[in-house]
Amino acid sequence: MSQATETSRSADKIGVLLVNLGTPTAPTAAAVKPYLREFLSDRRVVELPALLWQPILNGIILNTRPRASAEKYASIWLADGSPLDVYTREQTRLLAGALATRGHDGLVVDYAMRYGEPAIRSTIARLQAQGVDRLLVLPLYPQYCAATTATVWDEVCRLMLTLRDIPALRLVKHYGDDPGYIDALAHGIDAYWSEHGRPDVLVTSFHGMPRRTRELGDPYYDECQDTARRLATALGLADDQWRCTFQSRFGRAEWLQPYTAATLEQLGRDGVGRVDVACPGFVADCVETLEEIGIEGKQIFLDAGGKVFHAIPCLNDSPAWIAALADLTTRELGGWLPAA
Ligand SMILES: C=CC1=C(C)c2cc3[nH]c(cc4nc(cc5[nH]c(cc1n2)c(C)c5CCC(=O)O)C(CCC(=O)O)=C4C)c(C)c3C=C
Ligand SMILES: [Fe+2]
Numbered sequence: 359m360s361q362a363t364e365t366s367r368s369a370d371k372i373g374v375l376l377v378n379l380g381t382p383t384a385p386t387a388a389a390v391k392p393y394l395r396e397f398l399s400d401r402r403v404v405e406l407p408a409l410l411w412q413p414i415l416n417g418i419i420l421n422t423r424p425r426a427s428a429e430k431y432a433s434i435w436l437a438d439g440s441p442l443d444v445y446t447r448e449q450t451r452l453l454a455g456a457l458a459t460r461g462h463d464g465l466v467v468d469y470a471m472r473y474g475e476p477a478i479r480s481t482i483a484r485l486q487a488q489g490v491d492r493l494l495v496l497p498l499y500p501q502y503c504a505a506t507t508a509t510v511w512d513e514v515c516r517l518m519l520t521l522r523d524i525p526a527l528r529l530v531k532h533y534g535d536d537p538g539y540i541d542a543l544a545h546g547i548d549a550y551w552s553e554h555g556r557p558d559v560l561v562t563s564f565h566g567m568p569r570r571t572r573e574l575g576d577p578y579y580d581e582c583q584d585t586a587r588r589l590a591t592a593l594g595l596a597d598d599q600w601r602c603t604f605q606s607r608f609g610r611a612e613w614l615q616p617y618t619a620a621t622l623e624q625l626g627r628d629g630v631g632r633v634d635v636a637c638p639g640f641v642a643d644c645v646e647t648l649e650e651i652g653i654e655g656k657q658i659f660l661d662a663g664g665k666v667f668h669a670i671p672c673l674n675d676s677p678a679w680i681a682a683l684a685d686l687t688t689r690e691l692g693g694w695l696p697a698a
């Protein structure tokens with residue numbers, strides 16, 4: 359961007375906003391409680407009437423779960439904070455660098471969390487103050503789900519309702535079939551196997567959702583199946599060498615099946631020697647991958663008679679993933695970008 363343009367017009371920048379779920383500020387019950395309250399009060403996440411759900415949430419869940427959840431967070435906490443926050447921050451920094459290297463240095467890249475801090479509202483306000491008048495919102499969920507992707511857009515739109523001068527907006531709906539994303543996953547898993555050997559079965563585990571949401575038309579289940587199949591194909595796996603499962607069931611209703619925990623138990627009982635689990639729906643390691651899979655899932659498999667268990671790291675800050683993210687961003691920005 360020329361200096362003349364820079365000084366003559368302040369509100370002409372393009373912003374890229376990465377958004378992930380959010381995470382507590384500390385691995386303590388006191389910090390987990392407000393995080394869970396905000397997250398689980400979202401009507402896209404728990405689809406029950408507020409009059410019914412809020413008493414259950416405030417009367418039962420928020421009196422018990424924060425302590426149990428804080429212990430899980432404590433077991434995976436990094437020196438720099440919650441893994442989800444650490445990796446999302448790093449992805450943001452590396453994406454900004456990759457885009458600048460490609461000549462797109464007028465772009466402002468930042469990140470926000472749907473729940474907690476840094477909040478979507480204050481981050482967009484800061485981007486606007488920096489002169490951003492065109493904004494690409496990129497929820498980091500590869501597979502679309504109303505409980506994740508749509509609620510990011512809800513929050514962006516709630517902010518827009520309060521603004522006089524809104525930016526031009528674009529939303530990335532999903533990228534679970536993006537060849538760059540699939541290649542980055544396959545590359546990471548192949549590299550892991552080169553170092554640690556190969557499993558008998560690869561379980562690709564995605565975050566679960568109530569089964570009802572699929573019947574109501576949420577495409578999430580199909581998108582997870584599609585990603586898992588594309589990944590298995592990229593890895594050259596035969597049908598009996600991989601599974602697609604759903605983890606993190608919450609509450610008593612039936613969720614999408616097969617459940618990850620039940621599958622790991624069955625594989626252990628069946629005498630399958632080594633199982634690896636990859637979590638393609640999470641682009642950053644977090645409590646769900648490091649604790650639920652890496653610690654709990656491993657124990658379930660070994661207790662059932664399995665011999666060797668590996669949890670494969672998420673994409674995190676891998677160069678292939680950052681390159682895929684830069685490609686995706688560039689493509690989604692389309693005609694907004696000046697020729698590099
Ligand atoms: C009704 C409850 C939940 C639904 C529906 C749900 C959907 C959903 N979640 C993710 C991604 C993540 N979830 C994470 C943590 C987490 N999720 C729930 C509940 C529901 N998720 C809870 C209560 C928690 C907190 C941890 C716990 O107490 O078990 C995380 C990790 C956050 C972190 O700080 O590390 C992610 C990421 C998706 C993709 C999704 C629907 C597709
Ligand atoms: Fe979740």
Ligand SMILES: [Fe+2]
Nearest residue numbers: 606645646650
């Ligand atoms: Fe969980």
